[in-house]
Amino acid sequence: MKPTNCKRLAAAVVVGLWLWMAVSCGGGAGTPKPRGYIRIDFPEKEYHPFDSSGYPYRLACPAYGYVAPDTESYRYEPYWINIRMPRYKATVHISYKRVQKNLSGLLDDTHSFVYHHTIKADAIIETPFSHPEANVYGMLYEIGGNVASPVQFYATDSLRHFLRGSLYFFTPPNSDSLAPAIAFLTQDIEYLMQTIEWKKYD
Secondary structure (H helix, E strand, C coil), X not given: CCHHHHHHHHHHXXXXXXXXXXXXHHHHHHCCCCCCCCCCCCCCCCEEECCCXXXXXXXXXXXXXXXXXXCCCCCCCCCCEEEEEHHHCEEEEEEEEECCCCHHHHHHHHHHHHHHHHXXXXXXXXXXXXXXXXXXXXXXXXXXXXXXXXXXXXXXXXCCEEEEEEEEECCCCCHHHHHHHHHHHHHHHHHHHHCCEECCCC
């Protein structure tokens, strides 16, 4: 074999070995790993009544949250509250309106507010709510996708009281990373709705 051919063969063997090592050792380098999220450990469910002296309604809140008057909203009205859950960077905003022949308008406003999210929502699931013993009727909205408020609801007796709630997280909306917290807090909102009681006006 001529010296030139030997050099070519040696070069080909070296290149071949180098390519084999690159593929076998680093073949997975071009495949991105799925994104992981921090695991959240949730406490046992426990609730306490909201000290609603002076308010026209009663309800129960999770023990890992606390109630504060909503004085931050620019349209703040009496009987509006925030249920804050700092551990999850979440707040349920509760607004209250007295029904005065304006129920259809309040329902329309709620519907508009919920469906305002359709631009980013993957789906909106409506679950009717009924608690005849307490004269409470309403709707729970679960809004899928990267939306600002993934859970909303309203409750009313159709005659005097109308209460609306919205869950917000104080973090950029990411339905994948927030999914466990959303599912956990949705259970709290369902329980809250079950515990609503109306009071008589003075």
